[in-house]
Amino acid sequence: MDFLKKISESSLKSTLPEFNVGDTVKVDVQITEGERTRIQVFEGTVIAKKGNGISETFTVRKVSYGFGVERVFPMHSPSVKDVRVIRKGRVRRSKLYYLRERIGKAAKVKQKI
Secondary structure (H helix, E strand, O other): OHHHHHHHHHOOOOOOOOOOOOOEEEEEEEEEEOOEEEEEEEEEEEEEEEOOHHHOEEEEEEEEOOEEEEEEEEOOOOOEEEEEEEEOEOOOOOOOHHHHHOOHHHHOOOEOO
C-alpha cells in the first residue's frame, strides 16, 4: 500500500493554480491527432470540483454556438498542460449544476471584487 501511495504522490503535479467553483478558467489541453500534437484551449466556468489526490477532477462548462458544452478534466493529467484563471466568481454553492437550466444573462456568475 505504501508503494502505491509513493507512485501516486510522484505523479502529482507540483504547480497548480488556485481556483474554485465559479471561476472562469482557460484550460490548455494537449490533443493528439495521428502523429501530430497540438494545444487546444477550453474556456469556461468551473461548475464542480471533486475528489482529492491523484483522482481529483474539475468540470468546466461553456456555451458554444447555443449549445452547452461540459468537459471533465483530471487535475493531474499529463494532457492538461496549463490552467489559467481569467476571473474570480462569487458563488455560495459547491456545485453549480443549476447553471445548466439557465440561458443568457441568468447563466452568468457574479464577479468577486
